Every structure is written in structure tokens, then in C-alpha cells.
Amino acid sequence: MSVHPVPSEFEARTNAAFDAIIWAFARPGLMQKLPEAGMSQIVEALIDRECSVHCQDPDLAEMVRRTGAVMVSPDDADHIFVTDVPLTLLDQVRCGSDLHPDDGATLVVDADLSAGARLRLTGPGIAGDVIVTVGGLPGDFWPRRARAMRYPMGFEVLLVDGQRLLGVPRSTTVEVL
Amino acid sequence: MTLHALTKPWEPMSYGFLDASAKREIRRKMIKAIAVPGCQMPYASHEVPMARGWGTGGLQVSLTLVNPSMRVKVIDQGADDSVNAASIRRFIARVAGTPTTMDTLDADLIQSRHRIPEEVLREDQVLVLQVPNPEPLRPVQPNMSIARQMHADADYGRMWLQLYEQIVRSGRVMQGASYPSLVHGRHVMTPSPIPRWDVPKLHMAKHLTILSAGREKRIFAVPPFTRVEPLVFSDVPYKVEDHADLTCHRSGTRGFFMNEIPQDDGTSVFEVSDSAWGVKAIRRRDGEEVALGETWYKNGKMPS
Amino acid sequence: MAYVATRGGERAIEQSQRLFKAELGDITPERVAEIRSAMPYLIDRVMGEASLYDEDLAALALAQTGGELYEAVLLLRAWRTTQPRIAVAEPVTQDALFTHRRISAAFKDIPGGQVLGPTLDYAHRILATEVLDGQTHRPEPVEPAAKPAPANQPSVAAWQAENGLLRAAVPDTQTGNDIPDVTREPLLFPAKRAHTLQSLARAETGGVLALGYAAQRGYGQAHPTVNELRLAEAEVVVTHPRGTQFSAGRVKVSQAEVVSKKGEQLELGFSATLGWNEVKVIAAATLDLNSKSAPKGSATEEEFFLYHTEGVESSGFCIHFKLPHYVTFQSSLYAMRDAKAKKAAKEKSAEPAE
Numbered sequence: 114m115s116v117h118p119v120p121s122e123f124e125a126r127t128n129a130a131f132d133a134i135i136w137a138f139a140r141p142g143l144m145q146k147l148p149e150a151g152m153s154q155i156v157e158a159l160i161d162r163e164c165s166v167h168c169q170d171p172d173l174a175e176m177v178r179r180t181g182a183v184m185v186s187p188d189d190a191d192h193i194f195v196t197d198v199p200l201t202l203l204d205q206v207r208c209g210s211d212l213h214p215d216d217g218a219t220l221v222v223d224a225d226l227s228a229g230a231r232l233r234l235t236g237p238g239i240a241g242d243v244i245v246t247v248g249g250l251p252g253d254f255w256p257r258r259a260r261a262m263r264y265p266m267g268f269e270v271l272l273v274d275g276q277r278l279l280g281v282p283r284s285t286t287v288e289v290l
Numbered sequence: 291m292t293l294h295a296l297t298k299p300w301e302p303m304s305y306g307f308l309d310a311s312a313k314r315e316i317r318r319k320m321i322k323a324i325a326v327p328g329c330q331m332p333y334a335s336h337e338v339p340m341a342r343g344w345g346t347g348g349l350q351v352s353l354t355l356v357n358p359s360m361r362v363k364v365i366d367q368g369a370d371d372s373v374n375a376a377s378i379r380r381f382i383a384r385v386a387g388t389p390t391t392m393d394t395l396d397a398d399l400i401q402s403r404h405r406i407p408e409e410v411l412r413e414d415q416v417l418v419l420q421v422p423n424p425e426p427l428r429p430v431q432p433n434m435s436i437a438r439q440m441h442a443d444a445d446y447g448r449m450w451l452q453l454y455e456q457i458v459r460s461g462r463v464m465q466g467a468s469y470p471s472l473v474h475g476r477h478v479m480t481p482s483p484i485p486r487w488d489v490p491k492l493h494m495a496k497h498l499t500i501l502s503a504g505r506e507k508r509i510f511a512v513p514p515f516t517r518v519e520p521l522v523f524s525d526v527p528y529k530v531e532d533h534a535d536l537t538c539h540r541s542g543t544r545g546f547f548m549n550e551i552p553q554d555d556g557t558s559v560f561e562v563s564d565s566a567w568g569v570k571a572i573r574r575r576d577g578e579e580v581a582l583g584e585t586w587y588k589n590g591k592m593p594s
Numbered sequence: 595m596a597y598v599a600t601r602g603g604e605r606a607i608e609q610s611q612r613l614f615k616a617e618l619g620d621i622t623p624e625r626v627a628e629i630r631s632a633m634p635y636l637i638d639r640v641m642g643e644a645s646l647y648d649e650d651l652a653a654l655a656l657a658q659t660g661g662e663l664y665e666a667v668l669l670l671r672a673w674r675t676t677q678p679r680i681a682v683a684e685p686v687t688q689d690a691l692f693t694h695r696r697i698s699a700a701f702k703d704i705p706g707g708q709v710l711g712p713t714l715d716y717a718h719r720i721l722a723t724e725v726l727d728g729q730t731h732r733p734e735p736v737e738p739a740a741k742p743a744p745a746n747q748p749s750v751a752a753w754q755a756e757n758g759l760l761r762a763a764v765p766d767t768q769t770g771n772d773i774p775d776v777t778r779e780p781l782l783f784p785a786k787r788a789h790t791l792q793s794l795a796r797a798e799t800g801g802v803l804a805l806g807y808a809a810q811r812g813y814g815q816a817h818p819t820v821n822e823l824r825l826a827e828a829e830v831v832v833t834h835p836r837g838t839q840f841s842a843g844r845v846k847v848s849q850a851e852v853v854s855k856k857g858e859q860l861e862l863g864f865s866a867t868l869g870w871n872e873v874k875v876i877a878a879a880t881l882d883l884n885s886k887s888a889p890k891g892s893a894t895e896e897e898f899f900l901y902h903t904e905g906v907e908s909s910g911f912c913i914h915f916k917l918p919h920y921v922t923f924q925s926s927l928y929a930m931r932d933a934k935a936k937k938a939a940k941e942k943s944a945e946p947a948e
Contacts, residue, residue, distance in 0.1 A: 164318075
């Protein structure tokens, strides 16, 4: 058996991107860093022909299409990539079922992680609580998110600001300060 | 489009054995597992070049996470030199070019069967536990579809009843390893067949634990700082194996989980189960400078 | 130095593999070719259970494992999982199968005729011991029939459906990548029809036989009649990215329909697999037939037989019990001793004072 233990550039990048993603969800509120800026990093690491995707940005949508994923409306999507969050979106995102909480979607959103509303996060992955600043989302994003979910049903939110990444899994309680 | 566009340049084997699509599926399921701590997420569980039941679930997680700068430690029953641990470690190093270690402190990723090391894991470390049977309800409900519905309903009555019956019949809960535990106050999970001794190490831990059952195709997780509470009645406290006062006959270390070694004369001696810890204790005793990490148990007691 | 982490484990596993391989000797292209040509039914069985159709790889897997079937199938499955999926073939329809053998136990004769084809069914099972005395056992030449049997025939169930004896299966409209694939997603229950048929197709022959036989003996609710058993070859038609369809080759397939009377209708059980393996498809079709009305937890319930006939999983789990379990055992010992001590203490305190 011949072996190539050298990762390709693609493998190295997606491995690093996923490293950022997994720790973003394992440690909500702690800023993680993607290998390169933008949502395309997340598409590469997670999306392929087994996925149903809703995507706003036309360039990113083209990239998603090339992975073989099916493009669908938000309520059918297991992954949603949005730059501007429409008000009604959070009522459409798939939450899975009690039987299959894993059917809940992953929502990837462009956000401003330097300025904006101050949020207190509590829940698994957080020692006590953590305060973060998140801007660029509609005013009622967080209360709407809370109303849309009934744990263990729910969806995951990944906030992307360039290379910076913040994860808010459904297990996280978000309080707007 | 051409046929060429559908394929990729020929490689004898993908980096880390699993191809990109297998890795992506495991990544997506790992995210959900972390988001709903203790909840079993089904995944495709591809075949790997090892027999099912021999750590294929843990292996798939490790192969998805590794990169050439990640230092890997593999243990079986606490020992790095156990044959299957050696086999898995060699495989990971071979297909992913990762450096390996036996020292818990040096490891970035630890794949383990049936033990959690005695030294406290840090927040940058990932523990991957191999899981033979992911369903804590199986003793009371072997049918997976019904058990799944019970988890959906948080219907753990029969689980409690079984524990109660054991107390009535035997004066104590007879469950040894794989002690069912409530995660984040919602899902009952098997911590994998780790001894009772190790279960408290998962509670509000700093490290990330991923549990993966390859044959049964289920993945679940305990993120850092997550409640993991063994199912106990308030008037019958959880008790770990009484190894607090045992001394390892080789290293002299005391107050850790031990292997019992029967002797010809009918007695037993003990040796510490965490082999890397035992080795370090011996080396330090022999005058070498060895870094010993902080341990979860102190003087045989888990500080609460 | 006694306890310094030895590399003993690694040396031991290396040498144990050498011992196994030493017995097999050199694996040569000739040996692989001989296995392939001499053992077509074994090759078929292995390809079916591996769900990988490649006679050379199957022969190589058998050579490499010395005929340890579970190991051979695992080897092929592990290889299969690394292969890219570049196309999904067109569905194979029954009337398009190039049929070698097609028999029905339900009717004395069927449209297209009973075609016995290659079989040992009516052979007297006598060992050709003269071969061991140095003689060559040379098969008698086949005498072709005056009129060849038709190569293409619809299934017997299709005729029954036309005649109102059974409800024809609802055609599955899913195509291409949308067809659920049990190798790329977990099997959940109630199982998707595609998952059920795929799982049976790759199930372990002996396991399917054991459970199918149990159902046939009376642990199932339905008594099967073999409606049709067919050994055939199927064209694998794929679409080139340019849009043209072409045959990538032929694969051997087996399929079985079994029926049982349910009220005024016949109920149908079906199974098909890669390669020619009659026992497997009849037993699997029997399980399929019985699963519809099976009580939860019975051996004919889908969850029960699909989980327990998965050969790579079941054999792997079975042999995993060879792995050390001394940590779990130690934990149980503690619970046992503690319970015993508690009981002794209780009995002592309950003893009447002298």
C-alpha cells in the first residue's frame, strides 16, 4: 500500500476551516479564525451533493451549485447562507424534530463582530457566561431565534465577519443586554 | 462538463484515508452532536480498513480531525501499548502522517477505548471515545426505533426503574462501566464503557469529548463546560470503584484506577490502569525530570 | 525498566500478521486468476456482500485473506469506501435482464418457459474422488437446445399483477443521486424501501439464510412460494457528461420473488443482489415478505433482520470480544464484591442474638 500522508491544499484548508467551526460551536462566544475570509471556507468544509442549501449571494450560490448541492428555499434547506437576514427567515429555518434533532439546519450569517448589540451567552461550552458584541443583524434576531426553537429542536447559527467566526448552537441561551 | 471534471487527480489514498465527502458528512454530524450534547446523531459510518467493533467509529472522527501538526495518542483500557491501540495509532500515523505520543500532556487528540486519562485534559484537547453500544436504553429497550422515541419524549422512566430494581435486589446499583448519565439536563447518554471512576471527569470538563460508534453509526458529544450527571437517587449517592487506597505495585503511584492482577497464591496485586501515568511515575521515581500534569483525582478523591 | 512503555504491542501485531501470511505463501497474479476462474460462485457471494462488482478485486481479496470470507468482504468494503462515485446507472428493469436461468414454483409453466440454466439442483452430490487419484474430471459438453430460450422476459409478478392477483409495486420515481444510498446515509426505521433492498442485497448470506429459514419454518407469518427465481446479467447503463448513454458492462445478478396469499390477494416479497446467489435471494425475499406484518422485536421485523444480517458489522462485533475488556470487567467486579459484602453485612446484623 502506497501512502500519501501529505494533505492537498484543499484538504489543509478545509481541515483548518472545520477546526474553526467545531470550536466555534464547542465554545460559543469565543472568537475563532477561518484560514481565509468569507463563507466560501464554510461551503468547502461542509457542503456537497448530499446537502440542500439556500444561498443569497449569487457568487457563493454558484460555488454551492458546483459542489452538487441542491438549491432550495429556506424552509427546505439544511444549510442557509445569508448576507442580509430577512425578517421572516428565522420562522422558516428547519428545526428538526424531537426524534431527529439533527435535521435542524445550520444558518451561516454575515455579521459585524466588532460593534453592535451586547449579548450574554450561557449554556454548554461556556464557563459561566460570556459577553459578545454582534452587529449587522435585524433588531429582533435573538428573541425571534429563541421563539422559533424548542430544545432539542432548533438550528445552529454561525456568524461570519471576514476571517472571524462565532458559533451559537441551539443549546446556547442568548440574552440581549 | 467532462468526465474529468467529475473526478479528481488519482491518488493511491486520500489524506487520512477518508475521502472528502466522507469527512464532510462526519463534520456536519459532529456539529449537530455538539449542538445537542448527549444526543445520538446518526451518520453514514463508512467502512475503514479495520473490523467493525474495533474502534472504527472513533477512528473516523480522528481521521476527520487530524492534520500533520496534530499529535495523537491512542489508548485501550488505559494502555498505549495495548495491541489494538498500537494498531490504531500506527494506522493514523501511516495515513495522516501525524506525530504520536504516549504522554497525555503532549497530545492534541486522544482516541481511547474504555478510559479517560488520569491527568486533567486541557481546553485545547479533544478526547475521542470509542463506543460499542451508543444506546443507554438498550438494556430496557433493545429496539432502536422505540428507544429513539423514548429519547424524543425524554421518557427515562424504565431506566430509573431498572436502577431502582437493582438497589432493591442487590442493595446497590449494579451498573459498573457505561454508567448512564444525563447530559445538559436533557439526554441520557452512555459515557461509553469507561469505569464509574471516569464519569465525573466528563462533568464541566475543559476539553471536548466526541463519542462515536462506527458499527452502530451514531455520534454524540460532550462539549466543554457541560453538565454530565450520573443517574442516581438523591438518597443513594454515586460511588466510584473503591480504588482510592490501592497502590500500583510497579510505580508506587496511589489513588488512581487500577488493574487487578491475580497472583498464584490467591491474592491480587494492582497496577495503575493509565499506563503513561505509571511510566512517568516510575521515571520520576528513578530521578528523571518528568512533567506530571494535574490529576482529576487528588489523594484518591474527586474534588466536587 | 520493567514498565517502560514497550513497543511490544506493535512487534506482536506485526509478527502475528507475518504468521498468518506465511501460511498463504506468495500471492501471484496467477493465483488470483485461478481463484477467479475456479470459484465463480464464491466470487459472486463475496462481491454481493461487499456490494462491489469486480471479479479481480474479489479474487484478490480471497487470495489475500486465505478465503476468510468475512475478512475478504471487509477488505473489499474498505476499498469500496475510498472510491469516488462518478455516475449513477439507469435502473435495471426485469424484462431487460439477459436471463440465464428463470424458474417458478408457482406455475407448472410460465410465459417464456421454465429455463433451468446452470444449476446443481438435480445433480447427485458425489465427490469426484478420481481427481485425487490423478485423473482429470472433465465436464460433459453442453448440448444446445434446438430453440434457444428467450433471453428477455418480464417477471412472473408482472403477469400476476395484470391478472389482478397482486397489486403491482408502485414504481419509485426517484432517480440518479436522489436514490437513497445506504452506504452514504445511516439506516433508520421505518427504513426507506431503497435502504431495505440495498441492505438485503449486501447482507451476509449465512445470516440471511438463518433468519429467512426461521421464518420459513414457521417463525414468520407468511409461507413463501417461489414465484420466480432468476439468474441473469444486467447492462450497467450510464450517461456520459455529453449526454450519451452507454453500457459500461454487464454484471451478474440474482433476483427472487416469493409470494404468499393474503386475503384475496398475493403478497410479494422481493430481493436482488449482485452475483449469482440463489439461497441468499430466496431467504432475503422471504424476510421481505414477512416484514410487513411482523411484530416489533420479532426476527422477521425489518429492524431486527437488517441489523443482524449485516455481515461486516456482525462479524466485527463478534470478534471484538477478543479485545481486552479488563477495565469494564474490573468495574463489574467491584459492583459484585460490594453487593456481596453488603448482603453479608445485612445477614450478619439480621442474625438473632445468642
